[in-house]
Amino acid sequence: MPRVCDITGVGTTRGNRVRYRGKAKYLGGIGKKVTSIARRTFKPNLQDVTSLVNGVPTKMRVSTRAIKSGLVVKAPRRKYTYTAQQQKQG
Numbered sequence: 501m502p503r504v505c506d507i508t509g510v511g512t513t514r515g516n517r518v519r520y521r522g523k524a525k526y527l528g529g530i531g532k533k534v535t536s537i538a539r540r541t542f543k544p545n546l547q548d549v550t551s552l553v554n555g556v557p558t559k560m561r562v563s564t565r566a567i568k569s570g571l572v573v574k575a576p577r578r579k580y581t582y583t584a585q586q587q588k589q590g
Contacts, residue, residue, distance in 0.1 A: 503543055505563040507571050513542045550575045555589060 504511040517540045523529025545564045549572055550557050557575035566572055 506560040507562055507566045510544045510563050515540055
């Protein structure tokens with residue numbers, strides 16, 4: 501199962517972890533020096549959410565940024581609220 505948001509498509513990205521040594525110039529040192537650079541990964545905060553897609557509740561893996569911005573319409577907690585809607589459609 502890939503770590504990818506079903507709505508926004510955001511996935512794992514890569515970056516650098518930089519380690520420094522020394523004292524900053526404004527604190528009286530001669531400046532910070534880079535001693536090592538290591539690769540690291542940034543993973544998205546994915547949540548399993550039951551959302552309404554075309555009036556049918558479906559389980560999706562969605563990033564929290566998509567949930568907060570309102571891109572996801574969560575399904576009601578109780579089943580009887582959307583079974584009436586499905587019967588009207590079908």
